[in-house]
Amino acid sequence: MTRRSRGAGHLTLRDVSEAAGVSEMTVSRVLRGRGEVSERTRARVLEAARRLGYVPNRIAGSLASSRVNLVAVVVPSLSNLVFPELLAGVSEVLDGTPLQPVVGTTGYDQAREEEVLFDMLSWRPSGVIVAGLEHSDAARAMLAGAGVPVVEVADVDGDPVDACVGISHWRAGYRIGTEIARRGYRAVGLLGSKHEGDHRARKRTEGVERALAEAGVPVAARAEYKGSSGMAVGRRMTAEAMGEAKLDFLWYNNDLTAAGGLLWCLEHGYDVGGDLGLAGFNNFDLLGGLPKRLATVDSARRETGRQAARIVIGETGFAEGDDRRIELVSTFLPGETMRPAG
Secondary structure (H helix, E strand, O other): OOOOOOOOOOOOHHHHHHHHOOOHHHHHHHHHOOOOOOHHHHHHHHHHHHHHOOOOOOOOHHHOOOOOOEEEEEEOOOOOOHHHHHHHHHHHHHOOOOOEEEEEEOOOOHHHHHHHHHHHHOOOOOEEEEEOOOOOHHHHHHHHOOOOOEEEEOOOOOOOOOEEEEOOHHHHHHHHHHHHHHOOOOOEEEEEEOOOOOHHHHHHHHHHHHHHHHOOOOEEEEEEEOOOOOHHHHHHHHHHHHHHOOOOEEEEOOHHHHHHHHHHHHHOOOOEOOOEEEEOOEOOHHHOOOOOOOEEEEOOHHHHHHHHHHHHHOOOOOOOOOOOEEEOOOEEEOOOOOOOOO
8 A cells, every 4th residue: 555654755866876776966867867877777767766756856946945836636638528627626726825726637548647747746736636546656656755735536446645535436336237227227238438547437337237237137238439438439339239239228437428329319219218228427517408318427526626625725634544535425316318216
C-alpha cells in the first residue's frame, strides 16, 4: 500500500544520488540534461528518480521553497462529459480563494499520466486532484511525495494515496443489475468500452454482471467499442447486439452511447420501456431532450469536484488515522426506458 506520509518533506538530490550510487552533481547533470554523463549512469539515475518519485523544483530563486497558487487537476479527457462537470465543482469552491485550477489530460494512459504529473508537480502546486485510483508505481510515488493534499476523484473502490472522493462504481453497477432483474428482464446485452485504462467503467460493468449472475439472468450478448464514446457508437453497438441474440434489455456503460441506442431502437420500432428495456450511466443533462428519459445513474460529478476542492483548501479535515475516503451517493433514476418494478 502506498499512502502519503502526512507532512513528509520532498525528496532531494541526495536521496536520488544515494539510490543511484552517484554524486549529487551527477544527478543534477542528468536531470538538467547538461554535462557529460555515460548512458549507463544516466539510465541508473533516471531509474532511481522514477522509482523514488523524485520531481525537480522548477520554481527559481527566492521562491524555491514556496508553493504557487495553483491546484493541479489531472483527468483522462475533456471530451468526456463527466470531467467538465467535475471541474465545474472544483472551480465553484476555489472561486474566491487565492487558488486557481490548472488542468492536464492523460487519455486514459498511465505513461501519459506520469508525464503530466511530473510536469505539474515540478511547479510545486498547492494541491493535486487526479481522476481514479489506479496509477503506475512511479505516479503513486510522485503523489505520495508531493507534500500537499492529494485527492483522487470519481472513484472510491481502491486504495487512495492520500484522500479520495466519489461514488462506488461497483456498487452503482450492482444496483443497476438488481433493477434489471427485479423488473423481469431475462436476456441482457452489455454494451460499452473495452475498458482500456477506464477502470471506473470496468468496475460498474463488473457490478452489473455480479447482480445479474446472482439473479440467474444471463448476459446474452456483448458489444464493445474502442476510443471515444458517442451516439454513433451507441447505434453501431446496438445494431450489433440486437443482431446477435434476442434481447429484452440493453445496458450501456455511459449515457452518450445509450442515447444512440435509444434512437436506433425507436427508429426500428421497438417498444422501449416495455418489451425492451434500456439504461445508461452518468445522468448527463445534455440528453434531456431525447424522446424518452433514459434510465441512468447520477454519479454526483459536480459534488465530487466540490468535495475534492474543500479537502485541498482545508475546509474538510480528517483526524489522524482516519480512512480519508468520502463516498458519495449514486442515485438510480428509472426514467422512461425501463418498465415499472413488479
